[in-house]
Amino acid sequence: MGLEAKISVLPYYEIKHPEISRIRVFPTPEEAAQAAAEEIIGVVRVNPQAAITYATGDTVIPLYENLARAVKEGRVDFSETSGFHLDEYYPCGPDINEYPHGFVAYLRQRVFTPLGIKNANEMNGLAPEGEAEAKRYDSLLSAQPIEIAILGIGPWSAETQTGCHIAFNESGTPFSEKVHVQTLDPVTLMRDRQERGQDSPERALTQGVANILEARRIFLLAYGEKKGQSLREALFGEIGPQRPASALRLQGQKVTLFIDEAAASQFGKL
Ligand code: GLP
Numbered sequence: 630m631g632l633e634a635k636i637s638v639l640p641y642y643e644i645k646h647p648e649i650s651r652i653r654v655f656p657t658p659e660e661a662a663q664a665a666a667e668e669i670i671g672v673v674r675v676n677p678q679a680a681i682t683y684a685t686g687d688t689v690i691p692l693y694e695n696l697a698r699a700v701k702e703g704r705v706d707f708s709e710t711s712g713f714h715l716d717e718y719y720p721c722g723p724d725i726n727e728y729p730h731g732f733v734a735y736l737r738q739r740v741f742t743p744l745g746i747k748n749a750n751e752m753n754g755l756a757p758e759g760e761a762e763a764k765r766y767d768s769l770l771s772a773q774p775i776e777i778a779i780l781g782i783g784p785w786s787a788e789t790q791t792g793c794h795i796a797f798n799e800s801g802t803p804f805s806e807k808v809h810v811q812t813l814d815p816v817t818l819m820r821d822r823q824e825r826g827q828d829s830p831e832r833a834l835t836q837g838v839a840n841i842l843e844a845r846r847i848f849l850l851a852y853g854e855k856k857g858q859s860l861r862e863a864l865f866g867e868i869g870p871q872r873p874a875s876a877l878r879l880q881g882q883k884v885t886l887f888i889d890e891a892a893a894s895q896f897g898k899l
């Protein structure tokens with residue numbers, strides 16, 4: 630059996646949107662993650678030196694598992710690609726025992742090591758001057774075109790009318806921002822501390838919306854009703870800094886959403 634023959638055809642439908650070119654809806658998160666993985670694999674096969682920005686978080690774990698499996702099976706080679714961070718708590722170090730919430734540790738464990746990425750560009754969450762580290766990272770990013778930016782989306786609060794971050798760009802952050810130090814929104818802090826039991830900082834280093842929009846392709850993954858509510862704000866609410874993910878509509882021709890039916894079920898209730 631040829632390698633391609635192993636790939637099953639995934640069921641999905643598309644939702645039409647005035648700005649976002651592709652909103653692909655799958656029955657389950659597993660199928661959405663598999664489809665996103667196949668698209669990324671396709672891009673890397675065509676461009677083995679692709680620079681890719683990797684989100685962290687729970688949503689993208691099945692995606693990275695699919696990519697790691699494909700590498701193990703010899704279906705794709707990431708060794709010549711470059712990996713970039715989307716964001717990192719600040720201050721935060723790579724030692725998982727000291728910083729269990731840290732994104733460097735996450736990316737090493739789930740992405741850089743299993744995919745065999747040699748050129749991993751890590752944000753230094755222990756840099757003494759956050760803004761200087763942001764500048765350093767911004768010049769790394771600007772040095773080459775980003776082929777794919779992989780994103781998740783943050784929670785939205787109807788009460789505070791804030792949320793739906795991409796990377797750690799919180800409500801009120803201008804779309805023109807590049808890599809910067811971000812003070813986290815109370816909605817994010819509540820998620821981190823109450824829902825996740827994390828003792829994580831109130832600030833973060835993050836790629837800005839401007840960096841994200843420069844990528845050639847933007848893939849956003851979101852599953853479940855809560856993420857659906859957040860996406861509904863981003864897709865159908867007012868475009869502006871109050872809803873950072875709404876910025877994707879300004880470059881919608883580059884954007885593909887991989888979502889599940891539970892997330893899509895929230896779009897009708899605007
Ligand atoms: C995190 C990160 C983002 C991520 C988002 C969603 O805190 N700042 O990079 O995409 O919030 O995370 P999750 O998938 O765990 O819900």
